[in-house]
Amino acid sequence: MRGNQKYSVLMSVYKKEKGEYLRESIESILNQTIVTDDFVIVCDGPLTDELNQVIDEYEKSNAIIHVVRLKENKGLGSALNEGLNHCRNELIGRMDSDDICMANRFERQLEIFELMNVDIVGGAVTEFAGSPDNPISNRVPPHTHDEIVAFSKKRNPFNHPSVMFRKSAVIAAGGYQDFPYFEDYYLWVRMLSSGARGYNIKEPVMYMRSGKDMYARRGGREYVKHMLEYKKKIHKMGYTTKAEYLESTVPHAVVGMMPNKMRQIFYKKVLRK
Secondary structure, three states, rough: OOOHOEEEEEEEEOOOOOOHHHHHHHHHHHHOOOOOOOOEEEEEEOOHHHHHHHHHHHHHHHHOEEEEEOOOOOOHHHHHHHHHHOOOOOOEEEEEOOOOEEOOOOHHHHHHHHHHOOOOOEEEEEOOOOOOOOOOEEEOOOHHHHHHHHHHHHHHHOOOOEEEEEEEHHHHOOOOOOOOOOOOEEEEHHHHHHOOEEEEEEEEEEEEEOOOHHOOOOOOOOHHHHHHHHHHHHHHOOOOOHHHHHHHHHHHHHHHHOOOOHHHHHHHHHHHH
């Protein structure tokens, strides 16, 4: 391990995922230049036979994999909180069950933790369709801590599946809380408010699966409703000024109510590189 720093990996899986995507994701974790000694997979409620088969196969053949099965679907925030309780190491790398890590992702993040006083280390991601050989765009978050704090007043400053964080800092901020679509964003704001420091690697550290479904999840009446509740929540806690609240909420609501095809174009042309 780099600098003798061990780390855990935390992944949540639910029934709508595809077995082939989950397999690719797990393989990318197991083939890191510095491999974890603690890979926690939370099954968020009953899964399909296909997903169970993949998970059972890897659990039986890899001693580092620890599976936590929840009887009911609790949602991402609750599932990740349960997973946190089972992670053995202070440093935890998040991973989604349909994305693919670059081989040196965790090695690069461990290096940042060695060199800097930080609590959250994320990175840019390359969005792709079908295969990583078909990249569409890069999602590049703010780089330094000050840039992250300023950016967080308007938009999410981290690509959630790309982050590695200190377990103690997450727990101190209250862990993940139930806020549909915004569980991670709300956690970052509470962590930053309590003095946690962030950093984002400028270059992509992973491949993130894209497509029309991803953009559909970022729009519609339900999404906009939760977005308005979230923005109001962090404004009331004093994280944003009235001007920041309005500058963030109004454009976000407009984009959220766009037809999905138009929203997809907007993201690619305006919010991606």
